[in-house]
Amino acid sequence: MRLRPLAAVVALGVALTTLSACGPSVPRADPRSAQPPVLDTDTAAPTAEADQPTAQANPPARTGLGTPKASASPTPPAKPQGARPTGNPSGGAAIPAEARAVDTSKPTRTVGTGTPASCTSTAVVRAVAAGGIITFDCGPDPVTIQMTATAKVRNANGPKVVLDGGGKVTLSGQGKRRILYMNTCDALQGWTTSHCNDQDHPQLTVQNLTFVDGDATGQRTEGGGGGAIFVRGGRFKVVNSHFAGNRCDRTGPDLGGAAIRVLDQHNDQPVYVVNSTFTGGSCANGGALSSIGVSWVVLNSVLRDNEAVGNGANPARSGTPGGGSGGAIYCDGDKFSVRIAGTIIEGNDANEGGGAVFFVSNNRTGTLRVEGSTLRRNPSHGFETYPGIFYLGSGAPTFASSTIR
Structure with missing residues (x-):
């Protein structure tokens, strides 16, 4: 197929009311050879502008890692009082039970002893390695913890690993390192099953946290990417959190995820971003999110002003290093799905394809569904099949009550 000239596509406003699904993968032929369908309807959408010591599984509170503290309510609110605003408050997408914030009223351990000075990188690294439900006690005011090492999940310590910043904690990679890492197939973090790529644990949740200035440049294990967070295996979700100014390598045909990179999830269940x-x-690809063969459900969120800065697409054109696709989201693989609901994706930019979303299902079984969302001003400087979207999957994507322009 042959791609529509950008001048014609970028000017096109799309409003669609039927639904479909999406899946990942990278084109194996030159993606510029695809021809998009003609879209000539208009849409309505939301208006919101919006190291690591060994520890036993579910270990009790330990000296040096803080002590458990009960909150005033056994069921935490979606966003703690005074938390920094995140996401799209006008999104309106229903949040399934499994995608909601974890109850952290009875933490396993607490980072800090009530002062900003007690909340250190070392305390975070040790707490994450020990696992369990982790909260922070850094005093009444917002605090930024300058990470001097990457916090790494130990695969035997869980099964739940929850980091809850209470809306007041920022973890900074200082532009020097990745902030958080989980890999069930990394022997250095311990192998716990014979099928590391499809085990149900650890189950990592980050909520009510801010991740800034993470940088995975040069970290090429498992293909690299994941400037703030890298995940392979188990389960992973993000709730009420903010990612800003994160980075990963600037070139590479299939490397990506300035904020988050995910490979493998148990039983092909989705990553929730809420x-x-x-x-x-x-990053080279995926200025916010990137994955291979992983499904996503992105609900009531905002992805804005991210960029895919690689050059040469995937597979890399002759004489180029590759990359440049998925200004906000980059999905590749075989069968997977992406659902975007109640979400604003705007002002993102791709040197090659998919200023907002790059979605390639190599075996054409993947599905993409966009509901009640706004995708606008996401230029694709090389190719796209819809405004801001490059899609190769099962049939056409589904768009419902959304603005795509």
Whole structure:
């Protein structure tokens, strides 16, 4: 197929009311050879502008890692009082039970002893390695913890690993390192099953946290990417969190995820991203999110001003290093799905394809569904099949009550 000239596509406003699904993968032929369908309807959408010591599984509170503290309510609110605003408050997408914030009223351990000085990188690294439900006690005011090492999940310590910043904690990679890492197939973090790529644990949740200035440049394990967070295996979700100014390598045909990179999830279950915001991310591909063979459900979130800065697409054109696709989201693989609901994706930019979303299902079984969302001003400087979207999957994507322009 042959791609529509950009001048014609970028000017096109799309409003669609039927639904469909999406899946990942990268084109194996030159993606510029695809021809998009003609879209000539208009849409309505939301208006919101919006190291690591070994520890036993579910270990009790330990000296040096803080002590458990009960909150005033056994059921935490979606966003703690005084939390920094995140996501799209006008999104309106229903949040399934499994995608909601974890109850952290009875933490396993607490980072800090009530002062900003007690909330250190070392305390975070140790707490994450020990696992369990982790909260922070850094005093009454917002605090930024300058990470001097990457916090790494130990695969035997869980099965739940929850980091809850209470809306007041920022973890900074200082532009020097990745912030958080989980890999069930990394022997250095311990192998716990014979099928590391499809085990149900650890189950990692980050909620009510801010991740800034993470940088995975040069970290090429498992293909690299994941400037703030890298995940392979188990389960992973993000709730009420903000990612800003994260980075990963600037070139590479299939490397990506300035904020988050995910490979493998148990039983091909989706990664949930809920009420969260991604801004200012930059990577070869996927200025915010990137994955291979992983499904996503992105609900009531905002992805704004992220960029895919690689050159040469995937597979890389002769004489180029590759990359440049998925200004906000980059999905590749065989069968997977992406659902975007109640979400604003705007002002993102791709040197090659998919200023907002790059979606390639190699075996054409993947599905993409966009509901009650706004995708606008997401230029694709090389190719696209819809405004801001490059899609190769099962049939056409589904768009419902959304603005795509």
